[in-house]
Amino acid sequence: MLSALLDGRALTARELAFAARVTPQTASTHLAKLTDASLLSALRRGRHRYFRLASPKVVDMLDAIVAVALENRPRYRPLSHQAQELSAARICYVHLAGRLAVDLTDALTFREYIVLGDNAAEITSAGTRFLAEFGIDLSALNSTRHRFCKVCIDWTERRPHIAGPVGTALTKRYFDLGWIERVKDSRAVIVTAAGKHGFSDIFGIGLPEGGGTHTQRPAQRQLDSAVRS
Numbered sequence: 226m227l228s229a230l231l232d233g234r235a236l237t238a239r240e241l242a243f244a245a246r247v248t249p250q251t252a253s254t255h256l257a258k259l260t261d262a263s264l265l266s267a268l269r270r271g272r273h274r275y276f277r278l279a280s281p282k283v284v285d286m287l288d289a290i291v292a293v294a295l296e297n298r299p300r301y302r303p304l305s306h307q308a309q310e311l312s313a314a315r316i317c318y319v320h321l322a323g324r325l326a327v328d329l330t331d332a333l334t335f336r337e338y339i340v341l342g343d344n345a346a347e348i349t350s351a352g353t354r355f356l357a358e359f360g361i362d363l364s365a366l367n368s369t370r371h372r373f374c375k376v377c378i379d380w381t382e383r384r385p386h387i388a389g390p391v392g393t394a395l396t397k398r399y400f401d402l403g404w405i406e407r408v409k410d411s412r413a414v415i416v417t418a419a420g421k422h423g424f425s426d427i428f429g430i431g432l433p434e435g436g437g438t439h440t441q442r443p444a445q446r447q448l449d450s451a452v453r454s
Contacts, residue, residue, distance in 0.1 A: 226255065227264065227278070227287055232316040232412040235268065235275035284318045292380040310413035312381040314405065317412070320392035321399065325416065325430075327382045329395075332428040339374065341385060346374045348391070356391075359427065360398055366390045 229244035230236060236244070242252035256276055259265045266279045278284060314325040321329070333339045338352030348356070353363055366373070375389030387395065399405045404420030407413075416424065424430040 226252065226276075227259070227283070229412075230265075230276065230278045231284065231287060231318060232407075233277075233319045235277040237273055237275055241276060278318065281318060288317070288377065288380055292378070310408060310411065310415075314414045314416065315412045316396070316407070316414060317377070317388070319396065320386075320388045321396045321405070321414070322377070322379055322381075322386055322388075324379075324382055325424075326386035326392075327379050327384045328430050329424075329428055330376075330384075330386045332430055333387070336429075339387070341376060344376055345389070346376050346387060346391075348374055360401075361391075361394045363391075366394060 226241040226245045229241060238252050238256055239249055241256065242249045245252060245255075247255075256265065256267075260267055260276070263279050264283050265276045268275050268277070312323055314321065314323040316322070320326075330339075330341075333346075333352065334341055336351075336355075337349055338355050339346040339348055348363070356363060373389055374387060374391040376385045377388040377392075378384070379386045386392070399420070402419065402423060403417055404423045405414045405416055408415060
C-alpha cells in the first residue's frame with residue numbers, strides 16, 4: 226500500500242486494498258497502524274477518506290528499503306512487464322525516476338548545467354539560464370528549502386537522478402509540455418511522440434520510435450559520433 230502511494234496521489238482505503246490484494250477490512254486495520262506510526266496521513270473529502278504518504282522522509286525510507294531488497298536479486302531473473310515500465314520511467318512522489326530520469330541527469334551533468342555532489346547538485350550559471358529558457362524560474366522556488374536540488378540514487382539504475390524542488394519543477398514541466406503521460410493504475414509513465422522529439426532536441430536523449438524509454442548516455446553518444454567520423 227505504501228508503494229502504491231509513491232506517486233504522490235491520495236487514495237481511498239478501497240483503492241489501497243485493491244493495490245495490496247487484500248480485503249477492505251484487512252486494509253483498514255493496516256492503514257490505521259500506518260497512520261498511528263506517522264507513515265501515512267489521512268484526509269476527508271466529503272464521505273470519502275483518503276490516505277497519502279506523511280512526508281518525503283517516508284519516500285526516502287521506502288526507496289532505501291527497495292534498494293536493499295534489490296541488492297541480492299539475481300541479475301538473470303527476468304522482470305515483469307510492469308516492472309520494466311517502472312524501471313524505464315516512473316513517478317517517485319513528485320519527481321521523475323527510472324532510466325529516463327537518470328539519463329536526463331546525465332545530460333544536465335554532461336552539458337555542465339549541474340555539478341553532482343553526494344546528496345545534492347549545484348546548478349551552474351549556464352544551468353540557471355538553461356532552466357529559465359526551458360520554462361523553470363528558479364527564483365520562484367524556495368531556495369532555502371532543504372536540498373534545493375536533491376540527488377537520489379535511483380533504486381533500479383543504481384545511479385543518481387535529480388529530485389527535490391528542482392526535480393519536481395522539471396517533472397511538472399514535462400507533464401505540462403505533454404512529453405510524458407501516466408500509465409493507468411501505475412506509477413509508470415510513458416514518453417509521448419512529442420516527448421521523444423522534445424527530449425532529443427532539448428536534452429540530446431534519443432528514444433526509440435517503437436516505444437519504450439531506452440536512452441543513450443551522453444558519453445556513449447559522443448563516442449559513437451567519433452567512431453562514425
